[in-house]
Amino acid sequence: MSLRPQDVIRRKRDREKLSRDEIASFVRGAVDGTWADYQSSALLMAVFLNGMTDDERHHLTEEMLHSGEVLDFSDISKPKVDKHSTGGVGDKTSLILAPLAAACGVCVPMISGRGLGHTGGTLDKLEAIPGFRVQLSLEEFRRLLERIGFAMIGQTGELAPADKKIYALRDATSTVEAIPLIVASIMSKKLAAGLDALVLDVKTGTGAFMREEERARELAQALVATGNSCGVRTEALITDMNQPLGRAVGNALETKECIEILRGEVTEETRPVLELSVELAARMVALAGTETSLESARSAVLRALSSGAALELFRRNVEEQGGDVKVCDDPTRLLPLTLRSVKVESPQEGFVTGVDAAEVGRAVAIMGGGRTHMADRIDPAVGYLTRARIGEKVSRGDELGTLCFHDERLGRMAAEIIRAGYEISEKPPAELPTLIKEVITA
Amino acid sequence: MSLRPQDVIRRKRDREKLSRDEIASFVRGAVDGTWADYQSSALLMAVFLNGMTDDERHHLTEEMLHSGEVLDFSDISKPKVDKHSTGGVGDKTSLILAPLAAACGVCVPMISGRGLGHTGGTLDKLEAIPGFRVQLSLEEFRRLLERIGFAMIGQTGELAPADKKIYALRDATSTVEAIPLIVASIMSKKLAAGLDALVLDVKTGTGAFMREEERARELAQALVATGNSCGVRTEALITDMNQPLGRAVGNALETKECIEILRGEVTEETRPVLELSVELAARMVALAGTETSLESARSAVLRALSSGAALELFRRNVEEQGGDVKVCDDPTRLLPLTLRSVKVESPQEGFVTGVDAAEVGRAVAIMGGGRTHMADRIDPAVGYLTRARIGEKVSRGDELGTLCFHDERLGRMAAEIIRAGYEISEKPPAELPTLIKEVITA
Numbered sequence: 001m002s003l004r005p006q007d008v009i010r011r012k013r014d015r016e017k018l019s020r021d022e023i024a025s026f027v028r029g030a031v032d033g034t035w036a037d038y039q040s041s042a043l044l045m046a047v048f049l050n051g052m053t054d055d056e057r058h059h060l061t062e063e064m065l066h067s068g069e070v071l072d073f074s075d076i077s078k079p080k081v082d083k084h085s086t087g088g089v090g091d092k093t094s095l096i097l098a099p100l101a102a103a104c105g106v107c108v109p110m111i112s113g114r115g116l117g118h119t120g121g122t123l124d125k126l127e128a129i130p131g132f133r134v135q136l137s138l139e140e141f142r143r144l145l146e147r148i149g150f151a152m153i154g155q156t157g158e159l160a161p162a163d164k165k166i167y168a169l170r171d172a173t174s175t176v177e178a179i180p181l182i183v184a185s186i187m188s189k190k191l192a193a194g195l196d197a198l199v200l201d202v203k204t205g206t207g208a209f210m211r212e213e214e215r216a217r218e219l220a221q222a223l224v225a226t227g228n229s230c231g232v233r234t235e236a237l238i239t240d241m242n243q244p245l246g247r248a249v250g251n252a253l254e255t256k257e258c259i260e261i262l263r264g265e266v267t268e269e270t271r272p273v274l275e276l277s278v279e280l281a282a283r284m285v286a287l288a289g290t291e292t293s294l295e296s297a298r299s300a301v302l303r304a305l306s307s308g309a310a311l312e313l314f315r316r317n318v319e320e321q322g323g324d325v326k327v328c329d330d331p332t333r334l335l336p337l338t339l340r341s342v343k344v345e346s347p348q349e350g351f352v353t354g355v356d357a358a359e360v361g362r363a364v365a366i367m368g369g370g371r372t373h374m375a376d377r378i379d380p381a382v383g384y385l386t387r388a389r390i391g392e393k394v395s396r397g398d399e400l401g402t403l404c405f406h407d408e409r410l411g412r413m414a415a416e417i418i419r420a421g422y423e424i425s426e427k428p429p430a431e432l433p434t435l436i437k438e439v440i441t442a
Numbered sequence: 443m444s445l446r447p448q449d450v451i452r453r454k455r456d457r458e459k460l461s462r463d464e465i466a467s468f469v470r471g472a473v474d475g476t477w478a479d480y481q482s483s484a485l486l487m488a489v490f491l492n493g494m495t496d497d498e499r500h501h502l503t504e505e506m507l508h509s510g511e512v513l514d515f516s517d518i519s520k521p522k523v524d525k526h527s528t529g530g531v532g533d534k535t536s537l538i539l540a541p542l543a544a545a546c547g548v549c550v551p552m553i554s555g556r557g558l559g560h561t562g563g564t565l566d567k568l569e570a571i572p573g574f575r576v577q578l579s580l581e582e583f584r585r586l587l588e589r590i591g592f593a594m595i596g597q598t599g600e601l602a603p604a605d606k607k608i609y610a611l612r613d614a615t616s617t618v619e620a621i622p623l624i625v626a627s628i629m630s631k632k633l634a635a636g637l638d639a640l641v642l643d644v645k646t647g648t649g650a651f652m653r654e655e656e657r658a659r660e661l662a663q664a665l666v667a668t669g670n671s672c673g674v675r676t677e678a679l680i681t682d683m684n685q686p687l688g689r690a691v692g693n694a695l696e697t698k699e700c701i702e703i704l705r706g707e708v709t710e711e712t713r714p715v716l717e718l719s720v721e722l723a724a725r726m727v728a729l730a731g732t733e734t735s736l737e738s739a740r741s742a743v744l745r746a747l748s749s750g751a752a753l754e755l756f757r758r759n760v761e762e763q764g765g766d767v768k769v770c771d772d773p774t775r776l777l778p779l780t781l782r783s784v785k786v787e788s789p790q791e792g793f794v795t796g797v798d799a800a801e802v803g804r805a806v807a808i809m810g811g812g813r814t815h816m817a818d819r820i821d822p823a824v825g826y827l828t829r830a831r832i833g834e835k836v837s838r839g840d841e842l843g844t845l846c847f848h849d850e851r852l853g854r855m856a857a858e859i860i861r862a863g864y865e866i867s868e869k870p871p872a873e874l875p876t877l878i879k880e881v882i883t884a
Contacts, residue, residue, distance in 0.1 A: 005614070005615075006613075006614060006615060006616045007616070009487075009615055009616040010616035013487065013490065013491065013616055013617075036479070036480075036614065037478070037479065037480040038479040038480045038482065038483035038611055038614065038615060039483070039614060039615055040480065041480035041481070041483050041484040041487075042483040042484060042486065042487040042615035042616070042617065043487075044484065045451075045455065045483075045484040045487035045488050045491075046487050046491065048455065049455065049487075049488065049491045049492070050491070169480055171448075172447070172448055172478065172480065172481060173447075173448060173451055173480060173481055173484035174448045174449070174451040174452035174455055174484070175455075175484065
């Protein structure tokens with residue numbers, strides 16, 4: 001059957017449900033050029049405005065997934081399970097939960113991304129470690145998974161190539177924020193790693209892609225439904241992103257925080273990172289079936305932390321991916337950090353009632369710690385260490401946090417942006433943010 | 443001010459009103475490439491689904507109009523006035539009303555189109571006359587307007603080039619049938635001829651672009667509002683297209699019918715063509731201000747017909763545009779006609795209660811009389827002569843009409859399509875179609 005692009009576009013334009021064949025025609029056509037880019041983008045806008053049914057979203061995901069190679073780790077006997085976060089500020093759990101989960105006997109084939117805009121990316125954090133290579137071949141990836149149980153690599157052109165093509169069009173045509181398109185993009189890339197189970201961390205709040213909790217819930221439900229309909233056991237947590245997660249924002253600072261947590265060095269400020277990492281890792285282990293209950297999975301994960309087993313796996317991973325393993329013993333000396341820093345001070349007395357986490361992320365990006373365009377180079381050393389959390393009482397001149405920078409002018413700009421991002425009120429906030437707000441299961 | 447395409451797209455996507463600058467950025471960008479085609483098409487889909495305000499539609503029309511040359515006939519002292527039809531089957535009034543109006547003292551700089559799909563085009567009808575050239579230079583066009591008062595040429599690349607670019611994108615992305623886009627396309631091309639006044643013939647019914655009268659009215663109102671807001675006195679008639687207009691469908695047959703009407707040879711079957719041509723011409727003359735009332739304009743137009751003045755202008759036009767003037771004296775001998783014909787017979791006794799005029803147009807196109815693609819060549823000779831009109835009583839075997847064809851196989855296919863397009867019922871229709879349904883004025 002030959003499907004004309006304009007007929008498929010017209011049917012979505014007229015709110016009709018597209019068939020699997022029609023969706024396949026679009027996905028294949030977008031990649032092989034039988035759909036012109038202007039036809040693909042017209043369909044994307046029609047999908048943005050008219051939505052998709054669960055079936056259409058499922059078919060879009062499957063077609064994008066099968067636009068490229070799907071990895072087959074069936075020769076590795078452990079269950080394959082991963083985590084995906086929709087992105088936040090200071091969101092560094094991957095570096096902790098991957099070795100935690102691997103230490104509990106699951107295989108974590110983690111294909112990660114880079115930071116863009118105000119959000120950070122796992123690959124950039126790993127590359128703060130001197131020598132660490134994220135561009136492994138698929139053969140190296142497989143070997144690491146066999147030996148260590150986890151590995152963290154960058155997206156390759158062989159996996160879900162349709163997503164790369166379609167995402168570029170969405171980015172240029174303001175059709176990014178459509179739930180079916182977000183779901184198909186996330187899930188096609190993640191499922192291409194040949195997973196048995198997947199845990200999603202859907203962020204909501206001032207530093208999240210989905211600021212409103214209702215929209216985050218809608219996205220989480222669609223992700224969980226699609227994962228399960230594609231045969232992958234999938235759960236989602238909706239978690240708070242109304243302030244940076246943990247203490248550090250910035251690549252080397254975040255990596256340092258992760259290593260310290262894996263070393264058991266947890267402070268009041270970094271405890272939320274540990275808490276969320278443990279919960280995500282426990283759900284990965286439970287969903288994989290390696291532990292029989294969520295409770296026993298939590299215990300197993302905590303044992304992997306306290307025994308040093310997770311740190312040992314992390315150390316072996318750093319070594320295998322070319323990084324300097326001494327970073328695990330002395331992260332402060334071995335990670336690139338700035339020589340200059342300045343306190344961001346509270347302009348008045350009161351309670352911290354809000355933080356614009358996206359502005360914190362943007363301030364770090366301005367200093368060189370993030371990207372506006374994918375081609376931008378990152379300065380791993382710069383960043384921000386948060387001190388005051390929502391609900392805390394501060395006096396005028398008290399430290400809200402500390403900026404680490406190289407360039408005085410950019411540092412001043414960043415301090416100004418961050419200071420303006422804090423809301424200091426006479427009265428304490430009505431309630432403190434709950435880190436884990438909701439669990440969405442199939 | 444620099445406007446990013448994705449920001450303009452996002453605002454229309456979110457149902458915000460676009461500014462003149464934003465619309466200008468799109469129109470210029472679509473032509474000069476600063477907007478990628480996939481960005482233009484995403485905006486077109488957003489406009490299709492979210493609509494445009496009167497102001498936005500006005501700005502889109504003006505920006506498309508000024509994307510190219512706007513003709514200036516101010517050295518011709520007569521008022522410049524034209525007619526535009528949204529297209530139909532057997533719709534041949536241009537060839538009659540242009541000389542009628544010109545004979546009444548107005549200047550008719552008519553820039554016409556070609557047929558596509560089931561609708562015919564004025565240029566194809568004129569080219570049925572041996573030697574007739576429609577691709578005149580703008581200098582020749584001007585000279586003819588000065589000498590004769592009217593001329594009929596094809597669209598040139600210099601007028602409203604944005605429309606050509608945007609129309610091609612709309613055609614490929616199923617975004618044709620959006621009223622603001624239709625209005626801007628029609629009006630930018632028409633107003634580029636430097637008009638003082640414009641009369642629109644908006645067709646509705648089985649052979650029209652707008653089948654539903656309500657949609658035709660909506661389009662007519664938008665066209666009239668936009669014409670007037672652009673400084674051109676504009677009126678619209680909503681006219682019936684529930685059966686072919688007049689007797690002939692097919693290029694040479696239609697031209698023959700027009701010449702016969704200009705010669706005063708009017709039959710019962712061709713009277714509606716004369717009636718509509720006179721009304722449109724009279725409104726052109728009245729709107730131009732050449733006559734003080736519509737009544738006196740109608741009288742003047744009828745005098746131009748009965749005196750032979752309009753036929754004489756038509757003859758001079760044929761001569762100046764390179765055609766064989768003898769066609770005006772003996773159209774039957776000089777126009778290309780087919781040697782073969784066959785009657786389409788009524789399969790049963792009853793009353794004609796409906797005709798699918800679009801199917802009649804498509805049947806003629808299949809025989810070679812129309813185009814599926816703009817590059818297709820036309821056979822001017824083939825066509826269909828309607829006999830039975832809506833409301834007529836027919837017996838089984840009575841002639842519904844006669845097909846004129848070259849190729850037996852295509853002729854049989856066309857006869858089948860046309861026969862199936864007639865609705866023959868036991869009872870007469872509740873009411874007969876009214877030719878002129880409504881007048882829309884500013």
